[in-house]
Amino acid sequence: MYSEKVMDHFQHPRNVGEIENASGVGTVGNAKCGDIMRIYLDIDDNGIIQDVKFKTFGCGAAVATSSMATELVKGKNIQQALEVTNKAVMEALDGLPPVKVHCSLLAEEAIHAALWDYAEKN
Amino acid sequence: MYSEKVMDHFQHPRNVGEIENASGVGTVGNAKCGDIMRIYLDIDDNGIIQDVKFKTFGCGAAVATSSMATELVKGKNIQQALEVTNKAVMEALDGLPPVKVHCSLLAEEAIHAALWDYAEKN
Numbered sequence: 544m545y546s547e548k549v550m551d552h553f554q555h556p557r558n559v560g561e562i563e564n565a566s567g568v569g570t571v572g573n574a575k576c577g578d579i580m581r582i583y584l585d586i587d588d589n590g591i592i593q594d595v596k597f598k599t600f601g602c603g604a605a606v607a608t609s610s611m612a613t614e615l616v617k618g619k620n621i622q623q624a625l626e627v628t629n630k631a632v633m634e635a636l637d638g639l640p641p642v643k644v645h646c647s648l649l650a651e652e653a654i655h656a657a658l659w660d661y662a663e664k665n
Numbered sequence: 666m667y668s669e670k671v672m673d674h675f676q677h678p679r680n681v682g683e684i685e686n687a688s689g690v691g692t693v694g695n696a697k698c699g700d701i702m703r704i705y706l707d708i709d710d711n712g713i714i715q716d717v718k719f720k721t722f723g724c725g726a727a728v729a730t731s732s733m734a735t736e737l738v739k740g741k742n743i744q745q746a747l748e749v750t751n752k753a754v755m756e757a758l759d760g761l762p763p764v765k766v767h768c769s770l771l772a773e774e775a776i777h778a779a780l781w782d783y784a785e786k787n
């Protein structure tokens with residue numbers, strides 16, 4: 544049912560945690576299942592994402608997509624990070640079952656919310 | 666949003682894993698969110714549940730309820746295990762938000778499926 548990459552990122556999620564005094568924090572909820580996700584970004588003076596962490600109460604698909612999404616935005620600038628769509632994340636994971644696609648939206652939305660939070664503060 | 670007990674069992678889940686040559690195995694899916702859960706039971710000759718493990722792709726609420734449910738059925742006989750309803754599990758966890766109640770059904774259903782698997786084999 545799940546690709547090897549999904550299982551790998553589910554069982555060994557990258558970038559789980561929090562960042563104190565983060566440059567931007569985004570919290571989003573999933574209307575369909577009631578799950579929540581929070582992304583922390585550490586952005587340097589050149590607008591490069593130096594570090595990123597996430598926390599979620601979501602399912603394995605939410606964990607795997609967040610893990611992959613955080614890997615994809617790390618080291619990128621803001622414009623590049625905005626281009627990391629949930630479609631790109633799913634492709635990097637070799638796909639997700641259709642019933643779990645809504646879970647992958649959490650990561651994209653939380654990253655956008657965190658970038659928005661950063662933009663408002665600067 | 667979540668009780669302290671839910672967060673404790675989510676962050677430190679008890680009885681995660683598999684049992685080789687289990688007496689009974691139950692796998693169930695959740696139609697509402699597409700998540701899956703598997704419970705393994707090790708039942709001795711006196712019908713006592715000596716060990717129980719679970720694996721799930723489900724969310725934090727599914728993890729917390731499974732963790733608590735496995736604690737509640739361990740050491741019990743089959744009749745007692747059948748009486749560990751999702752309502753009893755939710756009470757032991759000091760409640761769950763209504764939107765997550767469907768997640769708690771996974772543990773109850775998987776335990777029943779594993780007991781059924783055991784009964785069919787014996």
Ligand code: FES
Nearest residue numbers: 698700723724768
């Ligand atoms: S949302 Fe699927 S188990 Fe909770």
